[in-house]
Amino acid sequence: MPADQTVSASHPSARRWRSLGIWSLVLALLIFTLSLVAAYRDLVRVNRLTSLSFGQQSYTLFKTSEELEHFWSSVSQYVQPESFQDSSRAEMLLSFELLVSRMALFEEGEANRVLLEIPAVRNIIQGLNGALADIEPRLAKLRPDPIDPNYSAIWNILRPYRQALFDISKDYLLQREVQGDRLLREFTATSSNWYLATPALSGLALLLLYFFQFRQTLRLAAFLQLESRQLRDSNRQLLQATDTLSYQATHDALTGLPNRLLLQDRLAHAISVAQRKGSRVAVIFLDLDRFKDVNDSLGHGAGDALLKIASTRLTASVREVDTVARISGDEFALVLEEIAGEDASVMEVAQRIATTLRSPCTIAGQELMITGSMGISLYPRDGGSVEQLLICADMAMYVAKDKGRNTVQPYRPEMNADHSQRLKLGQELRHALQREELELFYQPQVDLEQERIIGVEALLRWRHPQRGLVAPGDFIPLAEDTGLIVPIGEWVLTTACRQAMIWQELGLPPLKMAVNLSARQFQQPGLIDQVAGALTQTGLSAEYLDLELTESLLMRDVASAIEAMEALRTLGVRLSIDDFGTGYSSLSYLQRFPVSQLKIDGAFVRNLPAQSGAAAIVRAIIAMSKSLQLRVVAEGIETEEQLAFLRTHQCEQGQGYYFSRPLPADDITALLQRQARTARDDAETATRTDGIDKGHWDMGAAKNWSG
Numbered sequence: 001m002p003a004d005q006t007v008s009a010s011h012p013s014a015r016r017w018r019s020l021g022i023w024s025l026v027l028a029l030l031i032f033t034l035s036l037v038a039a040y041r042d043l044v045r046v047n048r049l050t051s052l053s054f055g056q057q058s059y060t061l062f063k064t065s066e067e068l069e070h071f072w073s074s075v076s077q078y079v080q081p082e083s084f085q086d087s088s089r090a091e092m093l094l095s096f097e098l099l100v101s102r103m104a105l106f107e108e109g110e111a112n113r114v115l116l117e118i119p120a121v122r123n124i125i126q127g128l129n130g131a132l133a134d135i136e137p138r139l140a141k142l143r144p145d146p147i148d149p150n151y152s153a154i155w156n157i158l159r160p161y162r163q164a165l166f167d168i169s170k171d172y173l174l175q176r177e178v179q180g181d182r183l184l185r186e187f188t189a190t191s192s193n194w195y196l197a198t199p200a201l202s203g204l205a206l207l208l209l210y211f212f213q214f215r216q217t218l219r220l221a222a223f224l225q226l227e228s229r230q231l232r233d234s235n236r237q238l239l240q241a242t243d244t245l246s247y248q249a250t251h252d253a254l255t256g257l258p259n260r261l262l263l264q265d266r267l268a269h270a271i272s273v274a275q276r277k278g279s280r281v282a283v284i285f286l287d288l289d290r291f292k293d294v295n296d297s298l299g300h301g302a303g304d305a306l307l308k309i310a311s312t313r314l315t316a317s318v319r320e321v322d323t324v325a326r327i328s329g330d331e332f333a334l335v336l337e338e339i340a341g342e343d344a345s346v347m348e349v350a351q352r353i354a355t356t357l358r359s360p361c362t363i364a365g366q367e368l369m370i371t372g373s374m375g376i377s378l379y380p381r382d383g384g385s386v387e388q389l390l391i392c393a394d395m396a397m398y399v400a401k402d403k404g405r406n407t408v409q410p411y412r413p414e415m416n417a418d419h420s421q422r423l424k425l426g427q428e429l430r431h432a433l434q435r436e437e438l439e440l441f442y443q444p445q446v447d448l449e450q451e452r453i454i455g456v457e458a459l460l461r462w463r464h465p466q467r468g469l470v471a472p473g474d475f476i477p478l479a480e481d482t483g484l485i486v487p488i489g490e491w492v493l494t495t496a497c498r499q500a501m502i503w504q505e506l507g508l509p510p511l512k513m514a515v516n517l518s519a520r521q522f523q524q525p526g527l528i529d530q531v532a533g534a535l536t537q538t539g540l541s542a543e544y545l546d547l548e549l550t551e552s553l554l555m556r557d558v559a560s561a562i563e564a565m566e567a568l569r570t571l572g573v574r575l576s577i578d579d580f581g582t583g584y585s586s587l588s589y590l591q592r593f594p595v596s597q598l599k600i601d602g603a604f605v606r607n608l609p610a611q612s613g614a615a616a617i618v619r620a621i622i623a624m625s626k627s628l629q630l631r632v633v634a635e636g637i638e639t640e641e642q643l644a645f646l647r648t649h650q651c652e653q654g655q656g657y658y659f660s661r662p663l664p665a666d667d668i669t670a671l672l673q674r675q676a677r678t679a680r681d682d683a684e685t686a687t688r689t690d691g692i693d694k695g696h697w698d699m700g701a702a703k704n705w706s707g
């Protein structure tokens with residue numbers, strides 16, 4: 001039955017059937033009541049018939065009339081001298097007594113009381129009673145003599161009653177017979193109909209009632225069946241919804257892998273099995289290398305595709321019993337059960353994972369290589385609980401990330417100390433600014449052709465009261481994570497600009513001041529105001545400020561990066577792409593970035609000139625810069641050979657330990673003053689000799705100075 005036909009109390013057809021049922025019940029009750037009334041009426045009539053059929057009243061009347069006659073005949077006999085005997089008087093008196101007794105029966109007998117309800121009978125009986133009372137004294141005095149006046153008196157008293165009693169008993173009998181016949185006829189005529197009609201009608205009404213009831217029961221059964229089917233359906237849907245919800249609550253929507261919740265559950269189970277069997281469980285935390293760069297440069301669709309490929313490859317690298325879960329953006333965790341040995345066997349799995357991940361894949365038209373940093377913890381060696389094992393694997397993964405890409409790092413107990421040290425360092429860094437523990441070092445940037453310092457790069461140091469000089473690599477990531485990089489970056493900007501002004505005020509030739517901007521700094525909304533504020537506050541002209549942005553930072557969100565760079569350019573500052581060659585930027589991106597300088601990553605320079613790959617990349621970057629009319633700076637120059645290679649290929653500027661390590665401001669002041677002096681001396685010598693200005697700067701002095 002379709003849902004819209006379901007029987008409900010308010011449904012019109014249900015109401016119709018219910019009212020029919022009620023009416024048939026009312027009809028049945030009516031018939032029953034009528035039957036009762038008819039039965040009662042018949043009972044009364046049967047009673048009356050019975051009373052008639054017994055004929056007791058007729059008998060009484062006849063008997064009274066007979067006894068009256070008998071009394072009169074005994075009186076007549078008594079007064080006849082020829083028939084007189086002694087017994088005649090006694091018989092007369094006895095018949096009188098019998099008559100009196102009979103009369104008393106009218107008053108006492110239940111059945112005869114009906115007779116007294118007939119007025120004619122009542123008059124005769126009452127009259128006869130009075131007559132008998134009159135007769136009694138005369139009877140006592142009556143002599144056996146026909147002329148005795150008592151005899152005639154008795155005769156006169158009795159005479160009217162004798163005839164009347166006889167007549168009325170005859171009439172009564174007759175009347176009773178007629179009435180009895182009539183009643184009997186009526187009774188047989190009507191009662192037979194009623195007795196037939198009553199059960200027939202009641203039966204019909206009951207049949208109707210039963211029919212309505214049966215129909216209603218059928219409909220109710222159908223309704224209940226439908227309801228139960230709907231209930232079963234709802235139940236099934238509810239179960240499905242519960243399953244879906246519990247699946248969603250325990251799985252990652254993108255990859256379909258278990259999420260952190262399910263991972264914890266599986267790990268808890270694996271630990272309890274390992275506890276029983278005395279086996280080992282390994283947890284591997286894996287963070288995809290440079291996932292954010294892919295996501296930002298190729299779009300979120302590409303990022304999602306990469307995550308899906310990574311999850312498929314991870315699942316393929318382990319056994320069915322093992323668990324691969326995605327626990328956050330680009331972080332995966334694996335639970336490997338029943339590990340045979342310790343580190344070696346897990347490392348084997350980790351290497352297999354790394355190899356499987358590494359095979360190239362094409363996403364958004366780009367060939368990419370997926371790598372990850374892995375941290376490993378082992379049950380029971382590194383911890384006995386889910387939380388402990390996850391924390392240990394996480395810590396180890398961070399160490400792996402710090403070591404560089406595509407590395408595997410098993411957990412070591414010392415990492416705990418490193419972790420708490422990191423926490424402590426974070427707290428101390430909060431106070432470093434107020435306590436003036438931060439300091440800027442400056443590394444010269446040299447014009448390779450003229451061998452002159454034309455600029456410096458400001459490099460941050462933390463003069464820690466206990467640890468001594470802390471390198472930025474040890475606290476900048478922490479400052480990034482905690483957000484402290486924003487106030488620190490602001491301080492760096494202002495301090496660097498002020499220092500540049502100090503050197504100008506000392507009469508030194510104006511220098512280009514390069515300041516590094518981290519990702520978080522670059523993305524903060526107040527950056528333009530911050531830079532403008534630093535320039536205004538220190539009075540440095542914007543043309544001397546060079547902001548260095550890493551290639552990977554720019555590639556995260558190209559459109560927003562271009563927008564922010566355009567805004568910075570309106571201030572008049574210059575922009576450089578730092579660590580160039582390590583990111584994914586293509587020529588088309590480069591053309592769109594409003595930069596004036598590329599800095600070749602030190603990793604390529606380090607391998608010059610021996611490594612042909614590095615040499616080719618450096619040559620290509622220099623050529624590309626020239627064609628895009630960008631200045632090119634080589635970082636990390638440490639040797640004469642590297643310098644020679646770069647000069648040969650017309651790299652304009654360089655920076656590195658070969659020239660000078662990063663130095664405190666005062667040391668740079670001395671260096672700059674020496675350079676200025678040398679320049680002056682050279683100029684004077686040139687004027688004195690043939691007037692040629694070689695513009696030479698004594699690099700050897702600088703190298704010696706910086707040690």
Ligand SMILES: Nc1nc2c(ncn2[C@@H]2O[C@H](COP(=O)(O)O[C@H]3[C@@H](O)[C@H](n4cnc5c(=O)[nH]c(N)nc54)O[C@@H]3COP(=O)(O)O)[C@@H](O)[C@H]2O)c(=O)[nH]1
Pocket residue numbers: 443457458459460471472473476492516517518578579602635636637638655656657658662
């Ligand atoms: N957001 C900010 N980042 C900053 C700031 N100050 C520094 N940094 C970044 O920290 C990273 C490490 O810096 P540092 O330890 O100072 O290392 C710099 C140089 O000392 C080093 N370098 C220079 N020449 C050589 C060399 O010949 N060999 C060699 N092995 N290392 C050398 O390179 C670092 C400078 O690199 P780069 O910035 O790419 O020019 C570093 O990434 C800094 O950017 C800051 O204030 N804010």
